[in-house]
Amino acid sequence: MDTVTEQAVKPTRRGRATQEAIDAAARKVIAEKGFLKMTVSDIVKEAGKSPASFYNYYDSKEALLESWARQFQEEARRRVSEGERGGDTRERVHAAARGHWETYREHLAEMVGVFQLAMINDDFARVWDELSREAVDGIVHGVSRAQEKGYCPGQDPRLVARAIVSMLHQFCYENLANGRAADADDEACIATLTEIWYRAVYWR
Template sequence: MPATPKGRRTEAAFLEAARQVFAEKGYFNAKISDIAQAAGKSPGSFYNYYENKEELLEGLLEQFSTEVLEESLKSQTDDPLGGIRGAVRAYWTTYRKYLAEMVGVFQMSMTDPVFADRWRENRAAGIRAVLAGIKHAEKAGYRVGLDPSALASAIVSLLESYCWTWMAAGGDANVDPPDDETSIETLSAIWYRTLYFRHEPG
């Protein structure tokens, strides 16, 4: 991150321009010159902030993760279902906002081992957050009865795959496209019922 206010503004301009160009042209078709033009900067100045387009995509991935976390924290509540619903809503709406970047991330993770590792690091943050929720449920007397790490991985995978299917991959055959609220409620119910379906007295 550039130390000066001007540097931070310039980097922010490149990030926002990249989001615009990725949405219009797709990640692989986007050129650094396109991003620089959209940012109102010279192509040469791009390299003062990023080595390549992949590094810029990593920056946007970090931005995505930060926004999901911040929005999830805003919805924290003593009601377990409300907290889960807030987390799902944060992921769903932020995924839609960063859809072009998520497509680029998926494509890069399929072709670049280094980027695949970076994506796994991103998933790890989500898995840790879900694990914390599992431990909270167990402390409250709910018997999950499943391996916590495997379950956390499955829940994160559920969110990722469902968002990808309906936002990027055209949906499922013979299934009516669900609206946002239906999707959020369905994912929340699956997550909640898995953790809170069995309460142990005492």
């Protein structure tokens, strides 16, 4: 009985390790080359695995990316929720900016991949729109509350939110993608995002 159990468990552990190696390799290749230029051959070469190993887990590099994107979405929701708790206005904006930056950094492969593929693939365009829409909806709520206190008068909350989200996405992409992540100053970037976001909303 024990021998059968061990034999059943070992392939699962081995399989999990193989998938983790493939995921890690794909993240590295995307960070260096971008998703559109990456091939399955690049991934398995980096991972030291065979192409058959890749296709045991994913039908394509797009399927791999979609799996990651859904995981990212849950993480982003959690961090946004945490950023809305407590503190004064600037502290909440700072927490939200930090949450976006750190989530983007930690999930750089997903964000770069979805962003690039959204330009040419309708399914991933919808994924990108969904990710952006959730961020916009959260900021709309904050802008509306600020307007109740006299800030940001006469502005459309949703347009303001879209402008902020576009800034967040593009700023993170420009400072982290294409091999630039190692040189990015996290605290300086977060401070810059905070200042621009805060000044975009909290003015009279």
